Amino acid sequence: MKILIAEDDLASRKFLFNVLTDYGKCDLVVDGLEAIDAVMIALKEKEPYDLICLDIMMPKVDGLKTLKAIRDLEKHSKMINAKIIMTTALGESEIVQNTFEEGSDAYAAKPINIEKFLNVLSKLELITR
Numbered sequence: 001m002k003i004l005i006a007e008d009d010l011a012s013r014k015f016l017f018n019v020l021t022d023y024g025k026c027d028l029v030v031d032g033l034e035a036i037d038a039v040m041i042a043l044k045e046k047e048p049y050d051l052i053c054l055d056i057m058m059p060k061v062d063g064l065k066t067l068k069a070i071r072d073l074e075k076h077s078k079m080i081n082a083k084i085i086m087t088t089a090l091g092e093s094e095i096v097q098n099t100f101e102e103g104s105d106a107y108a109a110k111p112i113n114i115e116k117f118l119n120v121l122s123k124l125e126l127i128t129r
Helices: 010-020 032-044 063-077 093-101 114-123
Strands: 002-006 025-029 051-055 083-088 106-109
Touching: 002 010, 002 032, 010 025, 010 051, 010 114, 025 032, 032 051, 032 063, 051 063, 063 083, 063 093, 083 093, 093 106, 106 114
Parallel strands: 002 025, 002 051, 051 083, 083 106
Antiparallel strands: none
8 A cells, every 4th residue: 555644743744654654655745735746746657645644734735725636636637536534633623524525535633543543444445454
């Protein structure tokens, strides 16, 4: 599985990397612009990501705008959409609802519970448990 982790917080980035590295190759980026660039490159090389973990609050381009841009890129490439899990420390249901409207597949509240996170990956048929 090819995975992109877009997270500006070092501790959260390391945590996700440590959890997900057992399931596939992980690329790490720290802001929305880098995430969009990584997805563009992957699509151009015809090696799209299977999973993208996308922080809602990132510098340069926030997670919601990054999500919209990624879904637009996927639509134009006519490739299968990556599963996108939004990660957030925010508890605002309106923001979380907006991510689903823009095409996210799930969200994980920080601090991330490993067991719940792995269950979500299983439900999205990315891993077997």
